[in-house]
Amino acid sequence: MKIKTSSSSSSSESHDSCKIPKGSSGWPFIGETLHYIASGCSSHPVSFMEKRKSLYGNVFKSHLLGIPIIVSTDPDVNKVVLQNNGSTFIPYYPKSITELLGKSSILQMNGNLQKKVHGLIGGFLKSSQLKARITKEIEKSVFLSMDSWKDKELVYMQEETKNITFPVLVKVLMGVDQAEDLEFLKKEFGEFIKGLVCLPIKLPGTRLYKSLKAKEKLLKMVKRIVEEKRLNLERIRTQESDQMDAVEVLLGDTAESLPLDFISGNVIEMMIPGEESVPMLMTLAIKYLSDCPLALKQLLEENMVLKRQKNQLNEEDYVWTDYMSLPFTQNVISETLRMANIVNAVWRKALKDVEIKGYLVPKGWCMLVSFLSIHMDEENYENPYQFNPWRWQSKQGHAAVNYNSFTPFGGGQRLCPGVDFSRLEVSIFLHHFITSYRWEAEEDFIVNFPTVKMKRKLPIRVTPISPSQLNKNHNTHHNERIQSL
Numbered sequence: 001m002k003i004k005t006s007s008s009s010s011s012s013e014s015h016d017s018c019k020i021p022k023g024s025s026g027w028p029f030i031g032e033t034l035h036y037i038a039s040g041c042s043s044h045p046v047s048f049m050e051k052r053k054s055l056y057g058n059v060f061k062s063h064l065l066g067i068p069i070i071v072s073t074d075p076d077v078n079k080v081v082l083q084n085n086g087s088t089f090i091p092y093y094p095k096s097i098t099e100l101l102g103k104s105s106i107l108q109m110n111g112n113l114q115k116k117v118h119g120l121i122g123g124f125l126k127s128s129q130l131k132a133r134i135t136k137e138i139e140k141s142v143f144l145s146m147d148s149w150k151d152k153e154l155v156y157m158q159e160e161t162k163n164i165t166f167p168v169l170v171k172v173l174m175g176v177d178q179a180e181d182l183e184f185l186k187k188e189f190g191e192f193i194k195g196l197v198c199l200p201i202k203l204p205g206t207r208l209y210k211s212l213k214a215k216e217k218l219l220k221m222v223k224r225i226v227e228e229k230r231l232n233l234e235r236i237r238t239q240e241s242d243q244m245d246a247v248e249v250l251l252g253d254t255a256e257s258l259p260l261d262f263i264s265g266n267v268i269e270m271m272i273p274g275e276e277s278v279p280m281l282m283t284l285a286i287k288y289l290s291d292c293p294l295a296l297k298q299l300l301e302e303n304m305v306l307k308r309q310k311n312q313l314n315e316e317d318y319v320w321t322d323y324m325s326l327p328f329t330q331n332v333i334s335e336t337l338r339m340a341n342i343v344n345a346v347w348r349k350a351l352k353d354v355e356i357k358g359y360l361v362p363k364g365w366c367m368l369v370s371f372l373s374i375h376m377d378e379e380n381y382e383n384p385y386q387f388n389p390w391r392w393q394s395k396q397g398h399a400a401v402n403y404n405s406f407t408p409f410g411g412g413q414r415l416c417p418g419v420d421f422s423r424l425e426v427s428i429f430l431h432h433f434i435t436s437y438r439w440e441a442e443e444d445f446i447v448n449f450p451t452v453k454m455k456r457k458l459p460i461r462v463t464p465i466s467p468s469q470l471n472k473n474h475n476t477h478h479n480e481r482i483q484s485l
């Protein structure tokens with residue numbers, strides 16, 4: 001699809017034959033913000049979008065968080081916005097977030113530097129060397145967490161999954177594995193991210209102030225780590241790439257040396273997309289599986305085949321490709337990402353007047369590129385509110401014909417560099433969790449505002465599965481399958 005751009009500011013509501021999409025600007029000043037928040041807090045978070053889609057079409061005008069905005073729930077329009085990053089659209093974040101991110105954070109920088117850092121980090125996170133090495137770290141973290149459940153009456157999934165992913169993330173980003181350093185990073189990072197959604201007031205005692213102070217402490221520690229690594233630059237440049245962490249990848253780039261502050265700040269900021277997203281994906285997968293016994297049964301079958309193979313061959317050692325080659329497991333992950341994802345939209349700002357699919361986006365306006373409303377639209381997915389991992393089995397189900405209709409990791413130049421890494425982490429967790437435990441989930445609900453969370457952190461009661469039970473399960477499933485043929 002083509003877009004037309006013009007760098008002159010559009011003062012009128014029309015641009016040739018193109019018009020700003022229809023919609024409402026709501027109340028003076030607050031616009032439609034309260035409706036938007038109310039819908040996010042409800043059990044039907046796309047109701048804000050659905051109501052306006054039925055009145056104005058898939059792309060509409062609104063006024064949110066104090067700014068005029070164009071909301072897109074159209075897969076083609078979203079694709080154009082995501083693919084025209086840099087010269088036409090740039091990321092836009094609320095003020096509290098821009099205060100917390102450095103100006104040169106990968107999340108908000110643009111141009112060649114963003115491409116360079118994205119390329120280095122993406123290449124590193126996607127490399128098979130990293131996946132091979134990190135598989136052991138992830139397994140270790142999963143076992144460590146599961147060991148701590150023995151005496152717990154209730155296991156809070158949303159917390160436990162963070163205990164699993166955080167040590168892996170800091171190991172990958174900066175090679176930290178000392179318990180003391182890990183504790184410090186966890187505590188200060190927890191304080192830091194609390195300020196991502198808050199009032200943009202920087203006075204002592206305010207949330208934003210406390211978060212900025214936590215970032216200062218984090219920066220001090222990360223700078224020390226980066227400095228130490230820089231002293232060993234020669235060794236880093238000659239070391240096997242499978243031993244590197246993200247700091248070393250950025251330091252080792254020979255084309256141009258990146259400043260120390262830049263690397264330290266970026267490593268902290270990369271913890272933001274990495275920290276909450278994967279544990280939430282694990283938690284949500286457990287929530288949906290708890291509510292869908294048929295899917296759990298098939299998932300267990302698939303994972304038991306792998307577990308038995310490993311046991312029979314006396315091959316306790318799994319490799320990353322073992323986990324990633326389980327098709328139904330990947331379908332469960334895709335379906336979870338479709339139904340609820342911590343990143344349910346991205347925000348962009350137009351640098352010039354842009355025409356897309358007959359709609360005008362005036363220079364300076366923001367765009368809310370909604371993913372969730374596309375993932376939950378029956379035009380794209382049959383029975384969208386049903387957790388149905390089988391829909392991904394058929395070619396047609398895969399990305400619902402139109403690849404633009406499935407964008408949990410974004411797209412274009414800013415496509416999440418952590419895609420494979422996240423899927424690997426979740427696959428390892430699911431494999432060991434479901435083949436080691438039966439569980440009963442207590443009642444809980446997904447809350448969508450300000451970010452996706454479980455209202456009660458998803459408490460579950462776990463019972464270890466004995467090896468004899470596993471074989472019994474296998475035989476029962478096997479017999480049921482034969483009967484159903």
Ligand code: HEM
Binds near residue numbers: 106346347415
């Ligand atoms: C379930 C897990 C994850 C989801 C759903 C997710 C989603 C996303 C999305 C939608 C974007 C695009 C943002 C935009 O276009 O403005 C993004 C960017 C990014 N993600 Fe992820 N992410 C996940 C895990 C991770 C992990 C584990 C890491 C790192 C270890 C990571 C690192 C990044 C970085 C650095 C960017 C910025 C890329 C750029 O702007 O060039 N993500 N992620």
